[in-house]
Amino acid sequence: MSQTHARKVETFAADEARVDWHSAALLALRDKRDLQAKSLPQWEQMRESASRMKLYVLSHLPELLEQFTSNCEANGMEVHWARDAKEHNEIVASILKERGKKKLVKSKSMLTEEVHLVPHLEKHGIECIETDLGERILQLREEPPSHIVVPAIHLKKEEIGELFHEKIGTQAGASDPTYLTHAARESMRQEFLSADAAMTGVNMAIADEGAFVVCTNEGNADMGAHLPDLHIAVMGMEKLVPDADSAALLMRMLARNATGQPSTSYNSIFGAPRPGCELHIVIVDNGRSLRMADRRHAEIYKCIRCGACINTCPVYRRGGGHSYDYFIPGPIGLAIAGDNPEANSEAWACTLNGSCNNVCPVKVPLRETIAYHREQLAQQKQLPYHKNAYMPLAGKIFGSPRGLSMAMTAVRVGLRIMPQILQRRIGGWSKSRDFPKPPAESFAHWYRKNRGE
């Protein structure tokens, strides 16, 4: 079993100035999101429509998948279905190898993180270059993303300056974001020109058109997909939407909610391969259909990966994205994978405050799903933080009015006689807070004395 979340945050949390900086950077995104959402008076109706549309998709997946596939094929694309990560990676590798491809430029895709595609391709001798700026920074640092939309949000510009100086030869000590971005563009341009295949993710797959939408801010997906003669798009099967109107609804919400922009800068709809080129789509299950079979878990697949729940999460902002076991951090990560007994404390890295539910554009019941994981793990006796031991005891004490009264009285008296200096050494609660100063008598006692039974 891995370390508890509480232990994993210790290093990050110890540098309070950095925590404040990190939190403020994400709150700025939340604030921009609020402004954009509030610019559309019908925002809450849009959330409701988007949620219902995605529920429709989840309950009609087989038909929609078949419709999407046959329409894509009619449009000249080749569609592959992959049962799991292994199958996905093998399909991609064989498409590339059969055509003698050696170098793949890829835009940001959380799916490729999920299935660990890049190490697999590298084993086959295929070079992979991340072209999203944030992802490229992390590739150079050999580090996983700490956020699904702004993957390098944990890094300061000075740290990126140092990295670029070492890896792509920018001036020592330079940290001006415009200068660094230009330098990255220059170096990336070489990679684009020498690549012989491109990979993109998919934001929405439009079933009745046989087309898919890719949204980016840097135009890197378009640049990649339009240079070489081979484009592979990979998607989890929940990315389907019935029609273009549904895609448009999500496009209106995605960038507003993610970064507070009215729209992402580049929105491309791919409907057919360019003349003389090939366009492949790989649709992945990788456990999705199994999880969807559980009604209390299924709604996580409404998610459109805007990251807003992560930005608003007070625990994520103060603990950092690398404090989670699953590669997706924050509320949506916990809701997807919080039931993994290996990372059993993760479902408890949440105060159930519910802010995530309220920002979610498709109304994923994040809070309830996280609570559900706790219930399941409790039933399997897979509780963290010594809860397996003390919860049954607490249940007994709290279940008896006399037992509860005696236990609470003991704590009350204990705190009254224990010197504060010792209380502060207990740890846990008292690491940063004093205990309350308990009164001499309980309300129940006072009431009996003054008001009778």
Added chain:
Amino acid sequence: MKIALFIPCLVNHFYPEIARDTLELLEKLGHGVSYTQGQTCCGQLMTNSGCLDQARASVEALGKALLKEPCDAVVAPAASCVVAARENLERLTSFEDFHSLAGKIFELTEFLHDIAPLDHPLKPLRKTVSLQMSCHGLRQLGLGTASELVVARPVNKLQALLSRIPELTITQPSRDECCGFGGTFSVDERDISGKMANDKVADHLATGAEAIVGYDPSCLMSLGGVVSRKGIPLEVMHFSALLNQVT
């Protein structure tokens, strides 16, 4: 109205003054108020950690105690306990009477705002208070409109009640973010929880208020813990204390 008080375990043993203020306030407002012995806990200590089975005995004992006296409404001065009591009486017990009991439990703000609206004249009070809109009350009970939502006319029931006190100045922290209490979260995740509580206190302090006033004693306990540790010049109080003082 005939009211039965639900006094959660934390209030009973650590903040009996909140229970007395609630009792006196409701009596001054002309309600008949009773309290029955033998009340336990709403079960949230256990259910928040997913331990539903371990919470059942406590929830049943609470239900039994509350059913001892017939009443029109059950009122509690603690938002998260009301949320848990309602939910747990519904889902953990199969007794019909417990289910109908769940439907008439109200948090004090909600009771004074929606059920038996406060229309008494109140005495003036010269004080500046900062509202602690805790999450369960805000996002589960709807005591206010959370900042994430796009609503034409946002509500804040605590503010609506307190603004009836002449000369009282009401402020609010810049964000309605969680204070970090979260039940056992405050012990399990001590670093994050402590940081959240510290940030929340700083946000309240920045409003220039003399007191933090809220409806959830557990969150107030956490904020009070920071105030005491750091020696910050802020009072931390349940809103029943204010209202009882001016009624």
